[in-house]
Amino acid sequence: ITNTVYPNPVVTLLSDDPDNVICSGTVVNFTATGGYNNYDFRINGSTVQTGASSTFSTSGLLDGQQVNVLVSSAEGCSTLSNSLTFTVHDAPIASAANNGPVCEGQTLTLTGGPGGMTTYSWTGPNGFSSLVQNPVVSGSATPAMSGVYVLTVTDTNGCQDTEQTNVTVNPAPQTDTIYRNPNQ
Structure with missing residues (x-):
C-alpha cells in the first residue's frame, strides 16, 4: 500500500x-x-x-x-x-452652490462645504480656479461666466469628494435709445 x-x-x-x-x-x-x-x-x-x-x-x-x-x-x-x-x-460629502441666477454686472459668488476641509479646489468656465472655500468669481459678472463650476474637497485623511453647481449670469437688459424729434 x-x-x-x-x-x-x-x-x-x-x-x-x-x-x-x-x-x-x-x-x-x-x-x-x-x-x-x-x-x-x-x-x-x-x-x-x-x-x-x-x-x-x-x-x-x-x-x-x-x-x-x-x-x-x-x-x-x-x-x-x-x-x-x-x-x-469616511469620505467627506462636498456641497457646492452659487448666488445665481445673477444679472450681468452683479457680484457672482460660490459657496462650498463642508467646513473644516484641508483643501477646497474650484474650477469653472474660462479657466476659473480658486482654492478658497467661498470664492467671489467676479464683482461684475458677465454671461460668459455661466456654466458648471466644480468643487473638490479634501479632508485631513486625504479623502475627497466632488460636487458641482450650475451658474447662470443673465445679460443686462438692452435699452433702446430714444432720439428727440428735431421737427418738434
Missing part, C-alpha cells in the same frame, strides 16, 4: 494599497499568490468571490474588515491565507 501525502498550498494575499488605510468607496485590488485551481475570497469570513481567478476587487470595504482567501489545490488540500485588515475613513 502506497499513501501519497500532498502538501498544503502556500498562499499569500496582497493588496494594491500599501498601508491598508483607505477612504470609503476606494477600489482595492487583491492578488493571491500560488497558481491554484480554486480561490475563495472572504471578507470577515463570508465568501464574496469564488473560482479560478486569483484576483479580486472591491470598493465596499468598511472600517476594520478583514480580507483573506482560502485556496484549494488540485489534490483537494486547502489553506487559508494571511488576513489584511483595513482602516476605512
